[in-house]
Amino acid sequence: MSNKQEEERSPLQENLITRLHAIKEQGQFRQVIPLSHTDKGCITIDDKQFLNLAGNDYLGLATNRNLHHEFFTGLNEDTILSSYGMGSTASRLMTGNTNPYATLEKHLKELYATESALVFNSGYHINIGILPALAEKKDLILADKLCHASLIDGMRLSRAKVIRYPHLDYEAIERILRTERSAYRHVYIVTESIFSMDGDEADLVKLVDLKNRYTCTLYVDEAHGVGIRGARGCGLAEEQGIQNEIELLTGTFGKAYGGQGAFVVCTKQMADFLLNTARSQIFTTGLPPISVHWLCFIIEKIPHLQEQRRTVACLAEQLRQELAQQDLRTHGTSNIVPVMIGDSNLAMNIAENMAAYGFWVKAVRPPTVPANTSRLRLSINAAMEWSQLAPLPQHIAKALREHA
Incomplete structure (x- = not known):
């Protein structure tokens, strides 16, 4: 930005710049990313495929091609x-x-x-x-x-x-x-x-x-x-x-x-x-x-989707067990599986690491959750298979050790 443009900034613009800087400093800056949905609970971003653990399509219906054709x-x-x-x-x-x-x-x-x-x-x-x-x-x-x-x-x-x-x-x-x-x-x-x-x-x-x-x-x-x-x-x-x-x-x-x-x-x-x-x-x-x-x-x-409901419950329970095996802190009893991290920037760094392994994981930070309780929110859906999820706990544990 030129000196002239800086001089012409209004008080509101100055205020927004200051507030956005504070949001970034707190590790709470957010952006939207264009993507497309594919099969088996996956998404594609810039031609790269990720397992989508950030969505809420719990039964896999929003991305079920057969249902859409029907x-x-x-x-x-x-x-x-x-x-x-x-x-x-x-x-x-x-x-x-x-x-x-x-x-x-x-x-x-x-x-x-x-x-x-x-x-x-x-x-x-x-x-x-x-x-x-x-x-x-x-x-x-x-x-x-x-x-x-x-x-x-x-x-x-x-x-x-x-x-x-x-x-x-x-x-x-x-x-x-x-x-x-x-x-x-x-x-x-x-x-x-x-x-x-x-x-x-x-x-x-x-x-x-x-x-x-x-x-x-x-x-x-x-x-x-x-x-x-x-x-x-x-x-x-x-x-x-x-x-x-x-x-x-x-x-x-x-x-x-x-x-x-x-x-x-x-x-x-x-x-x-x-x-x-x-x-x-x-x-x-x-x-x-x-x-x-x-x-x-x-x-x-x-x-009539009892089988899909059972699949989700089993996948979530198995994931919780594997996370615990890696000494990662989680809780809950549903198909929403949090991995507690604490610090916002640390949670962001780990989420970015997971993308490198092909997992689309979002860090949930304040004000969505209380201060010092930032976490990875893992959301399971019925279109997934355990073979897709199995490597995730080890990757998270490794990233936590490297960044902590």
Whole structure:
């Protein structure tokens, strides 16, 4: 940059340069990289192939060529606009509620044996929409300290008081409820089912017991549970046997379903209320018909993918065992397998080393996770084979020794 250009920089530009420099110094600078998806859980970047351990395509559906061919064989003159259209033209309350929406919400109601279901554009849309619509000044939100950023943003947009309890600490929830419950009109207990950065699981049975004893509303974000857990792929709540005891059960289509969007299953009264009050639903263009039609196609297959769910569980368990054999610290019980590193720059260096071995691994750093808990987040999907994963633990252990 020339001296003249430096002199002409505005105060805002100077501020952005300073702040970006600080982000880089902290090892938290991020960039997007063009890539293409291939078979067996792989991606291609600049003509080089990597095993993709950074994605959320847990069942391998987003990259399943056979499924895509099957889906597109339905394309004809009758369906080209009604089901395969590229734009919905408006919000759902205007003219964006194309026919596939009704079919998808009907499938959701049947799969979850619930009164109603409401589809949103994304998990972020749903989490910044529900709590601000429901929670008012005289209400309390009790949320797990490790809830996803989208839930945190939803809490901030609400008018309720927010208390974030220590991660998975059910005794702490009860202590708060015992002393605080009578001061509030409604209390919302908010949790993820499977935590996106730690791979561990909530005890939803305990949360149902607490919300019943203290007359609360339970909000469970199943973003990382739907499709991949439960006998029929309904999520961790189905697996723990309390699916129909949760007032607000949400899930995303952008992960195990290999698509786009999110949903809440609830009472009809609740769905009607959210349709009329959730700003992230009201003031956004509906999903393209082709996206919703894909979900109608996939949701009929989800209950029958038990083999894929077993494959993912076995691969994740074997990977945890091999990581432990290399004295690498990991935890959790899901197909999200964190490898705890600590320092942001160290985690970045190790992730870059893994790319040299053909593994696409991302370092998860603050503010996504708390300070000094940077990690490699390894995400397993059903399209992978153990032979692809087997060398990874040794490579990580070697890189950690070299950079520590």
